[in-house]
Amino acid sequence: MIKYKIFNKLVLALFILLLVCSVLFTITQKINESIMRKNLEESTKKQLDYSVEQFEKDLHQLEVMSILLINDRSIKSFSTSYDFSSRIDHLLKRKYVEEKLKIQQNVIGSNHAFTIYWPQTNEIISTNQEIEYDAYDFIHTPKNKWFSKWSGGSLTFGFMVTSPLTINHFENVNTIVEASFSAEFLDNVLDLINASGNANSFIYLSDKTSYATNEINDSMISEITKKPSFNQDSGSFIIENQDIKYAVHYRYISSIDAKIVGYTELDSFLAPLNDIKYLVYLCLFTLFMTGILMAYLLHRHLRYNMKHLVNKIDQLGKGAYDTRVTIQANNEFDYLFSRFNRMAQKIQALIEDVYIAKLRTREAQYKHLQSQINPHFLYNCLFYIVSMAKRSPEAVTTMANNLARYYRYITKKNTDLTELHDEISFLRNYLEVQSLRNSQLTYKINIAKEMDHIFIPPLTLQPIIENAILHGIDNRRGAGEIIVTGEATNECYRLIIEDDGKGLPSFEINQLLHSINQPNIGESESYGLWNINQRLLHYYGEQTNISIQSRNPNGLKVTISIPRLSKIRDNRQLVPKKGAI
Known part of the structure; x- marks a missing residue:
């Protein structure tokens, strides 16, 4: 079987190329995604840090201003300005404040407001005229720390300081200053974070309420706040809400005891990378389809043509010399195909010439064998006539007639084969003549009906029976039985000749079989068997054989096996057709 190493290597190389490209792309995609996530974390963290830092600075500035206001002399003295004789000073100081x-x-x-309250005179001055202040708020609100309050759905943060700074006894307090900022200030902070384009943010207060400029799903806030790591001052993590992944970053604002949280939808952030991914997928798909097309072209124009040529070479090697390549490849294989056809044509011509020469040689050899068996038979018949001339003139007459009929039969036949029933008919005449010579000789012939018309070389059975009479029956007292049997099996035909003569020892039987299977033999007692064997091999090849066995209790058994073929007529019909050699 041919090994398509080049084709297989090309396909394997293409597969490895696709595999390597896919693996490299996957690794690159993972690296890019990791880098972008890292950049997202760093940028969001920096944005949060900056926003918190600015927020803390603004709150600290408000705290400083509140302290400066509480220590301002005019503000301190404002509550005692009623002691003057004229109210003009009081009004002037109010205007100043x-x-x-x-x-x-x-x-x-403008998002910030300052308010001053004088408990002694119950007066309030504020930059935010829209808010109504209650003295109760000033008294019970925590001092010196930021606090948050909701009023009318609006969130406000404030920081109060008092003078003096001890507030255990409110009746001693001279002045209260409050610095506050509205939700608009928080909106600016959150908008600064959201300005990055992909992030959303909100502030999570210590009372577990939240504030955001945009609407936020409560499930999102719940997913974020229930994370154990959210208890830390800052950090980041990934959550999944409604089958969408988010990158969450948060930072603690110590001044207002709250956390500012920013979250980004990863798929939205990684959308440009996904676009590139889809483009690369398209490139890989195009490369894959191109690979399939290349593999098909290689198979169609290389492997298919190569396989066809190899099949034709195998057919040529098996003896089909008339095989030819008939396809048109329309490429370089056409040259190989034409050269193969020319080579096959020359090989066929040479094989036919050699076969014809060999056939003629075999015909010459067969003619030579036939020419040898005929005189041999004639000599035996003449010796018999001479020996019986004085004892039995009737036997001489019968033998002479038998001999005349035989040579008339031989000279009239134009073929080198005869039908079995003709051979049996001649054999009966021969046995009748022999029974005249030996009155004890009896014979039985039992041939299957379907074997009457098979073809065998002439004088195939007569020499064997002649040897059985001369060397077997004549050499044992009381012997005289000849049995000829024809059997047909699915594989072959068998002609069996048995006698009850002297027989042979086993070693002589082996020597006899060895001698008749030699390509050449000299003059010997086994010449007739050798001649028969050679003529059978000439027509039937190695499928035929002659076996010799001892017969119980006496005699020999000779079996001729002939392959079950169609009727073979002569050598001319043994010549094969072109390409079937």
């Missing part, structure tokens, strides 16, 4: 608060607000921003 209002201007100072406006200046502070302009410095810090």
